[in-house]
Amino acid sequence: MAADPFARLADRQQSLRTALRALQAAGPGSPDFPTLIARTNDEVEAVINARRDVEAARLTTPNRAIATATTAAALIIAVGWFDAWSLLSLLLATATAAAVLVDPAGRTPWDPRARTAAITAALVATLLTPPLNGWATLITAAGIAWWAWRTRT
Amino acid sequence: MNIDPLKALEAKVERLKKDLKTLETRLENSQTDAAHNQLTQSNQLKDTSRKLAKTNDRVTDLAESVHRLERLLVALNRKVRAGETRKADFENWPEIEKEELAKIFHGQEAYARRKFTPQEAKDTRKAIAEYDRKAHEAIEAAESLTHLPPNAESLWRKHYKQWNAITTRVRPEVPDDDTHARDTVAKSAGNEAIKRIRQQIRARIEDAVAGDLLFPAWFENVLGPAAPPGRADDWLYTATDVVLYRLLHDVTSPADALGPAPEEEGHRKTLHDRLTNECAEYRKP
Numbered sequence: 001m002a003a004d005p006f007a008r009l010a011d012r013q014q015s016l017r018t019a020l021r022a023l024q025a026a027g028p029g030s031p032d033f034p035t036l037i038a039r040t041n042d043e044v045e046a047v048i049n050a051r052r053d054v055e056a057a058r059l060t061t062p063n064r065a066i067a068t069a070t071t072a073a074a075l076i077i078a079v080g081w082f083d084a085w086s087l088l089s090l091l092l093a094t095a096t097a098a099a100v101l102v103d104p105a106g107r108t109p110w111d112p113r114a115r116t117a118a119i120t121a122a123l124v125a126t127l128l129t130p131p132l133n134g135w136a137t138l139i140t141a142a143g144i145a146w147w148a149w150r151t152r153t
Numbered sequence: 154m155n156i157d158p159l160k161a162l163e164a165k166v167e168r169l170k171k172d173l174k175t176l177e178t179r180l181e182n183s184q185t186d187a188a189h190n191q192l193t194q195s196n197q198l199k200d201t202s203r204k205l206a207k208t209n210d211r212v213t214d215l216a217e218s219v220h221r222l223e224r225l226l227v228a229l230n231r232k233v234r235a236g237e238t239r240k241a242d243f244e245n246w247p248e249i250e251k252e253e254l255a256k257i258f259h260g261q262e263a264y265a266r267r268k269f270t271p272q273e274a275k276d277t278r279k280a281i282a283e284y285d286r287k288a289h290e291a292i293e294a295a296e297s298l299t300h301l302p303p304n305a306e307s308l309w310r311k312h313y314k315q316w317n318a319i320t321t322r323v324r325p326e327v328p329d330d331d332t333h334a335r336d337t338v339a340k341s342a343g344n345e346a347i348k349r350i351r352q353q354i355r356a357r358i359e360d361a362v363a364g365d366l367l368f369p370a371w372f373e374n375v376l377g378p379a380a381p382p383g384r385a386d387d388w389l390y391t392a393t394d395v396v397l398y399r400l401l402h403d404v405t406s407p408a409d410a411l412g413p414a415p416e417e418e419g420h421r422k423t424l425h426d427r428l429t430n431e432c433a434e435y436r437k438p
Contacts, residue, residue, distance in 0.1 A: 006303075013299040020295055028288045028324055040295065041320045047298055048313060054303040109313075113306055 005057045009050040016043040048109045055112040056105035063104035063115050067097040070123040081130040089129045089136040093122040096140060106151065114150035118143040234367060241361035241368050243396050244405075248353060253346045254401060260343015261420045263336035274328035284324045291319035350400075355393045371410040372396075375432040384435075391431045398424055 019040040026036050074090040074097070100119045105112045121143025125136040234240075294315035301308055361368065368378070375395060380388035395410055402421060404412035411428055415421045 009303060016295065017299045020292060020299070024292055028285045029327075033324065037320060041316075044295055044298060044313070044316055048309070051303045051309060055306075058304070110306065110310065 005050065005053040009047070009054050012043070012047045012050040016040070016047050019043045052109045052112065059112040059116055060104045063100050063112070063119055066116070066119045066123055067100040067104070070094070070097040070119060070126050071101075073123065073126045074129075077126060077129050083133055085134040086129045086136075088134045089125055089132075089140065092137050092140045093126045093129075096122040096144060108151045108153070110150045114147040117150075118147035121146070239364065239366050241357075241366035241372075243354075243357070243361075243369055243372060243399075246353070246400060249350055249400065253350055256339075256342045256346040257350070257401060258343075259339040260341075260346070263339035263343070265419060266332070266336060277325050277328050280325050281327060284319075284322060287322070288319050288324075291316045347397075350397060351393050354396045354400075355389060358389060358392050358396070369407070371399075371406065371408055374408060375410040375428075375436075377436050381435055387431075388435055391428065391435065394424070395428055395432070398428060 019036070020043075023033075023036045023040050026033050070093055074094045078087065078090050096118055100115050104115065106115055122140045125139035125143075128139065129136045294312040297312050298309070298316070301312070303309075360366075362380070368376075372392070372395070376388065376392050398404065398411060402412070402415075404410070406412055410432075411425055414425055414429075
């Protein structure tokens with residue numbers, strides 16, 4: 001396993017190219033086509049996972065930073081603009097931030113970017129809580145829904 | 154006629170008394186007759202039951218002697234078998250070649266094979282063309298996965314989905330135009346081979362019957378010692394099939410003619426069931 005995710009992705013893409021060449025040479029009518037499809041599928045999965053690792057490496061720090069910012073902003077707003085109704089939005093945003101802080105990249109292929117989207121939505125909702133009060137919860141909820149939809153299996 | 158009414162009455166009474174007496178006599182007579190009849194009948198009944206008991210004893214005796222006879226026959230059969238009597242050989246068939254048997258098997262396979270109707274063949278061809286097109290697209294999609302920049306996520310998703318469309322599907326079997334023709338040839342070759350082999354087997358069984366040869370034990374077990382009267386042709390037909398079944402399916406048991414019943418459905422099971430039924434019919438007394 002190459003240490004650099006970029007190098008690993010390039011590596012995987014290279015071996016996928018080799019597998020695809022064999023698949024194309026065989027053609028759909030040949031008897032070992034199903035075996036080749038299975039082998040190529042393994043290569044494709046490996047490429048997708050390698051890409052996820054690249055994304056994870058790229059997005060871990062921004063996700064953590066946004067989650068920290070969201071938590072800090074929620075605290076400041078809870079104290080400075082205290083309102084019982086707004087607390088709902090702030091609590092949900094803090095919960096999302098906690099989840100992203102614990103695991104900023106996730107495991108499924110599309111997790112890293114989906115988490116970025118969710119935590120960004122939480123940050124926006126937190127910042128909009130003073131004017132929108134509890135209604136800002138909807139923005140966080142939309143972010144979480146997006147996240148769940150993207151990473152569904 | 155008496156003029157005195159008293160006298161007349163007396164005369165009447167006298168007449169009536171006489172009538173009464175006659176009646177009494179007749180009644181007595183009939184009673185005696187009835188008693189006599191009853192006696193005769195009971196005597197007859199006793200006679201009959203005595204006769205019945207005697208017959209019963211005789212039947213018991215006869216049954217015992219039949220049983221003795223049966224045992225004697227079995228012993229005799231064994232002795233005859235052990236002796237020099239010529240035996241019919243239904244085990245070795247040097248004149249029937251393996252190729253003939255192979256032809257029969259091919260014919261049976263051809264009969265069992267599913268036939269494509271022209272419409273089905275057309276649909277299958279269409280499905281294959283569709284699969285090939287999808288496979289081409291999927292390969293193109295996978296090709297693009299090899300050079301996409303890692304942050305073009307929507308493209309990655311799209312191509313990955315396109316690739317997955319092919320991995321879960323299976324390309325249908327190509328309908329072969331020649332299959333039908335080849336099957337027809339195999340079927341007729343199999344039928345001819347069966348006809349030839351049946352003739353050979355039947356000839357040998359008929360020879361054995363004509364020469365009063367001893368049948369093998371398995372043969373007598375299923376088909377009885379001889380053809381039932383009046384049904385010789387049917388019996389010969391079934392006997393030929395039993396021998397052919399043993400030959401085709403390599404049954405070598407010396408006692409069990411048809412061997413164990415096959416598990417899976419198909420020609421063999423159908424034949425086995427048919428032969429079992431027919432043979433049971435011939436063994437009925």
